Amino acid sequence: MAKSLRSKWKRKMRAEKRKRYAPKELSRLKKVLGMDGNGDITMNDLKEVTTVVSPEKFKQKPNEVQTQGENDGAATMDIDKKRNKKSLLNEHGQYPVWMHPRQRKRIKEKRNSKNKLKHRKRLAW
Numbered sequence: 504m505a506k507s508l509r510s511k512w513k514r515k516m517r518a519e520k521r522k523r524y525a526p527k528e529l530s531r532l533k534k535v536l537g538m539d540g541n542g543d544i545t546m547n548d549l550k551e552v553t554t555v556v557s558p559e560k561f562k563q564k565p566n567e568v569q570t571q572g573e574n575d576g577a578a579t580m581d582i583d584k585k586r587n588k589k590s591l592l593n594e595h596g597q598y599p600v601w602m603h604p605r606q607r608k609r610i611k612e613k614r615n616s617k618n619k620l621k622h623r624k625r626l627a628w
Contacts, residue, residue: 590614 586593590610591602598607 584593586599591598593599598610
């Protein structure tokens, strides 16, 4: 399919706009990151945003680090909930929040169709 003049013009103008706003966008990004004028980030700025871990803690096993993190008052993840790996249902019969409703429906239909087949086999003419 041929490219229209309008689409070519729009693409050209968007490129011009990007060139024009590039310095302003770059300065805005640097400001958000907290960079100095010379482009370096100081450790003090990083300490406010991140947690610094010593190499000794990093080399420890993950379980040990996790128990130390819980003592610090860090939030725990919701891994206590029991979930069936095959059907993804939790103990209350609910699907995960991230699962699409269509996918939930498909799984339910598949589960119900298996039961229907069993019932059909029981009925004989």
